[in-house]
Amino acid sequence: MVFLEVLDTYLHEMMRHEGLGDNTSPGMCTNCRTETVTRLATVRCKECFDRRLYCHTCIVSAHERMPLHRIEEWNGDYFAPSCLKSLGLRIQLGHPHGERCVNPQPAFDDTFTIVDSASVHEVSLDFCGCETAKLPIIQLLRHCLFPATSVAPRSAATFAALDHFHMLSLEGKLSAFEFWRALARTTDKTEINPPPDRYEALLRMMREWRHLLLLKRGGRCNDPAGPSGTAPGELALKCPACPHPNINLPMDWETAPAGKAWLYSLFVGIDANFRLKRKNVSSDRADPGLGRGWSYFVEEGAYQDYLKTCKEPVQKSTCNAHKAVNDATKREFKGLAASGLGTIECIRHDFKRGMSIGDLRQGERYSVMDYLFFSSLQGSAHQRLVISYDIACQWSIHLWERMSDIPPHLQLPPLPERQVAFLVPKFHLPAHITACQTSFSFNYTPGVGRTDGEAPERGWDFLNPAAGQTKEMGPGARRELLEDLMGDRNWKKTVGLGKTLLRRIKTAVATCAEQIDSHSDFEKRLGPTVVGPWRTAVEAWEADSTKPNPFASAVKTMSQHAVRLELNEEEALLLAQGKLELFHEDVTPCVLISTGLDLEEQQRTLARDISGLGLHATDRQRLNIIQRANALRNKLNMWLDHQKLYCPAAFVLHSGENSNSQSADPVAAVPTMNLWLPSSLGPRTTCPTNLREIEWKLRFAQAQDALNHIRASLQIRAGVFQQKDRFERGQRAMTRSRSVIARLQDKIDDCAERYRVARRALAALAPILNKSHESWATSLQELRDGDIRAISAGEIRETEGRRTMSWIWRVEGVAETAGQNETIHDSLRVEWCKSRARAMRWSEEVELLEEEMRRVLAFLDWKAAQWDTRAVLDGGMRTDITRGAQAYAKRQASIMRSLTREFRRTWASVPMLMSLHEPYKVFSDWDANNVDTTSPYIEVRS
Template structure:
């Protein structure tokens, strides 16, 4: 702060000649009037020296002293001319100017008019070749008048990957760098710039995937060939050990393909241009499917009706035909990703026309898997429960090249973990990653993580033509995959560390749980679980993770009592003393009034000390209304319970404090046993109802706390989040009061009705019992104890049952021994199994990455001499590029092996050596040995 005046003074001094006020050029003693803003010094030079200093830097920005201030000028006005086809500073015998000197060069420093001379010698190359060999990319292959430096194209490509800046924003930033006043705008070359950027992306893709090393050239590129392959996934012939096809049954699951399907409706495209006017340069060579074949198939089947969802109301399925598509050529994109490592698959991306229709996703799914030779396929999709039903019959309508031999494969379908809770209960076990063997800790949510990276591009791609948009998205997907590849070292290492800790904790938790289970129950539950895991889709095999008891609810209890009264009326038995209110209705109404008293009392307590007149008036009106209801109910109560008149009612109490004198309160006073039984059934159901709502409140409260901790920032957002937590806490408190009321009443009624062993799994609710099933802020999994409130699953017939072993009121409910404990035991077991599988799967994936990188390095070694050309310079370039790519992959392999050494298997495969000494590699920790260069694909000097 104290040095601000110094800094400001120095900045202002630079607007003058500063220390160079002598005005004499140091090289030739001529008048010095110009300086360069992009050179390392601000020395003043004469015109001739300025030109000679910038023979190799024609895009630097020059300022000239006018006598009062500096003004920007062009090197072209000083006489600088760039000679192509000859070494810098050497003039051509027969130079040919660039079209009356109207040549524009775009560079990081701005947009410049350049004096350009093409070589006119007999051995000279075309203008395009001369520009390219000078590091300038021409705007057209015929008579180019504009070019962009390679340096700028590399800079923009990386900037667009990281910041998602559009070409429009970038170009106009260059315009302002050239002239920020708007008085001397350079010639508009935006359209040419867009074209050069797109061609650059395409050519770099072809170069990176070895098309320049193949005799067949660019036209020999096959579908999906220019894709950054996931090295951690099983790739036959690339990273699998010898004999993997004959692995034992307990190891076959390690060689499964995990794919995840999803759609993104942010990546829209408006109906501008056509495929004829703006075709894709790739033609299905990368991530997007080939457009012509896809559109042809969709045109034949787009009108077919789609089956409605029988699960939850999935808008993606049921409302596919109602998605707004006016003015849009594409409403979004569908993708097929690697489910474990979040990489886009080749030919796994395509446009959507109306919603997430099955035919679109089918085409993408079979396009990316048509050449898959692995025996096991795990497919994750948020609507998999509906989509998979008729998938094989729909496959028959696809071209033969897209057919998958599903009969010889084991194919399993899943719903991603985050999406699963909105599905019906049946789906939550049949399509769960958590409850299925041999999937580790895969969650299926990989595509969702990638959308946050690509969504910012939507604003610039929605107005592009079809081909330009596909090429741009292909480039971004390729960069995303490459970043994932170079990040596998840290990713798999962190996953492995986490998995080892979790495996130990969950195994300890299961062992602790297992010791308290009887041998008989353990053997039965294990047998049921193993059978179901082997036949999850067999409906005849009972699912041990589903409750076998029917939940008890107050609504169900009231219905049952009403049915019993209806049966009595049919037999001519009528014990009602009131024409409209039966005994069960009287007791049910009393419980409702009790609930209303609790709510009013909580409202009064929450008012605080400073109550306004408006609030006080509202409370008085509510009390008056409740009092009238109690008085009306009390007049009918006297008919059934005349003993309540002995003590009388205290009318001076507030309405919420009036004692209702239900049968459970009539300790030593006479009361009809029918009324006592009715209250018993309703109170029993009320206790279960209160516990269910309490569990729901605990889940919500835990979820909100986690969300608040991770995502909520700022005072306003925290206040809103805290208000939501307060509302949930109030609801939880009400549930606790309701349960304790029911528990007190049940204890009193049990004495009156002489009930023994009536408690079953119901217990007195202490404060330390009120805790979530898994507390994210509590103790670890190995030390937590499950509260009894989470072991409540329907009716428990340990006590009050009739001769047939059925509860007196719930005669239709099947008994089950400790269903809550059984389900929790099964879930604890599968948690331990999933983490054990995850450790084994991660170990295998680490080995696959090492093997793949060595295979890829060997492939680049073979490319060094694959293409025979006559030009020695071209031959040397082919060798140098292939050697550097092989070198990069070996360095990545060594780097990853150094990170993973404690967790890798002793052998990775024949012929793979991974130590630093064996590879003769430099120290990987040196700052001057980057693994990745500025263009994002290791395509620059390292």
């Protein structure tokens, strides 16, 4: 490393600052050397850029405007810590700099403690005692010093220190105790002369500072009503991309057609967190908080009154045994005043909503989550809601009946046209039963785009690091700290919307085109006869969720015993027909090639069995292999005798190969013997054309048959996996299941190898027989390991929304095969519905992102106009306060307009990107004119 080469230089220069540098002793003060009396320069400032030494008088004079700098004095041996107070510096408040008060009022005991962002200072401070003097707290605030108390303050913190700690608490979740300890140690690392303990004062000042910032940023100083006129939830930062009536929605949004109305849906998510506990310390009476219900938490008094009177419904889960349902009242909460937090938030953009957070008393009870849900929507005019909850399948059942227990002012208006979709977040969905996985899926629900519903989980990740300090706080202090963190996260999300939405729309446009192309190809290959009834069924379900769900499989998967029976019957049938050992005596060209393909298959089987023999095989196992190898060699020799009658050139090649063979193991040589079928001879070797034509037809059929067996075996294996995971218990049953799965996998591997051999042969014969590439390679593509997957499985790391179906399910002939196999036909139907849903969701995502970008710009324009209005004050305040409020409002309006300009610049390429986007439409031409291509919304599910 380069640093190690100059390590000594760095160390020496750091050490040089410990002494006097080039001097052996302090000299005369260069600042006052022209005076009659010269003074010895022994003092320097640790924080000024100037590192020279000064005398006592000059250092005090230079720091009248910087009274909180730390200094050190040379004592003859080293620099010892000192302070400006000991040198005679006094801080004068209430007068311009340089003007001394005629009636100064020293602080208590002539010592005042000031907490700075770097250390703690004890200073000599004088308040102004003139007749026109302001209150001591005003004198401190005028000098950017925040008093620790409003009555006879003895200590204060600089605005810079509070702002510095505020940012550390937001970004690093630093506690006040840790910040204070850092300041105390910086002031005196030896702790021999520690500063006065002002930890409690720092806690108080920081709470007040947070509250004042909240009011200031909420525009309460620009309102004649002041803080007392704050409305519930008014101080919470709204999501600019969410729909807000009368703010960022079109004038006619309420009458939008069905094909566009879903764009104005409100997406909210519900979740609970059991890490943000609070111990049973203090109480709401002792620590009520400075602003209750003004921001993200619900108003505590009304909330507690509701919890005392509400009735908790007794409802066992009809889905899986979700702990949030069955164990809602069983969680351990001994010694806790709050067992966690419940939240309602925007799931499209991860914003916390106002009046949506509340403490959990005894777990995640329906009554608590109901109150928080309706509180977050109070005054809402949205007619369409998408609600995400990990137990939505249970919570939604009697929601509208339970609404009657909610306070009247929180209940939603009875709008008959209101439409609601209850869905389960994507990550949580696999924990539900199969019926819920299709009925409550974001992937299959129209009008939700690519929303995943997991936003609350990401929000907890930001708040959880503060759990260590909040669990020890009183209720008011805890709520204020958490609200401060939530507001900061909402603001960071706001300024990051430009990059976030741009990244999302770039991904959405590209992926939408990919999914549409994939679905179009799949649909066209299936054909109108197959797809027509499926489309009718899925559109009927989307219009009315009580109709049969087309995403649910209608065919019961084969059981383990049925699969084992089928495999054994297949082997018995092959043995009974003699196909494994049969060799034809009357050889025709067709029989010759057919037999050659059979022998090739037997060679592969023998090679696999030899490789699986192992190092410690028994004599019986070795005997079986040798007997099979000898029998196969006899068959190969007999076949070669017939081959030389039809293709002498192949016999010559085989004879030359035998003369050069020096194999030490005759058994291992049998599977590797080259049969020299027509596909192996090459274009320059003489071979009858009819033999090549026969092999072409047989190889093509062999490849198609191998694909059919792969598809069927994959579906059977998927059914066995599902049965094993859901029903098999115990070592014996699991072992049997794994045995069946292993046999199925061996069969799939054999079929894959057979297909690859057949395709290589076709590729070799095609140019010789003048077969065009398009005539066969389209339906018989190259088979990769990743292509061998079930119809409902994607590639590695592909989620359901991004999943692409393997080409083996999209080639021609699959539909015809499906007509003969009920399992494959049902799987194709479900997969077609999923493929259509993926194309539609990505198409919706593009439209939704475009609309959200428009809403963001409209919201910021509205916000800027709101601050412009706040800059016009009618009076009621002093002139100096009015000027400050106007300046602040104009600065906030400027920030909003700056964000608007930045977002427009960031999104400058979006119009061109959208010109490349083609939304989803009905691809099939046979009934395109008769199909409604709009995306209907789902009705309320009760």
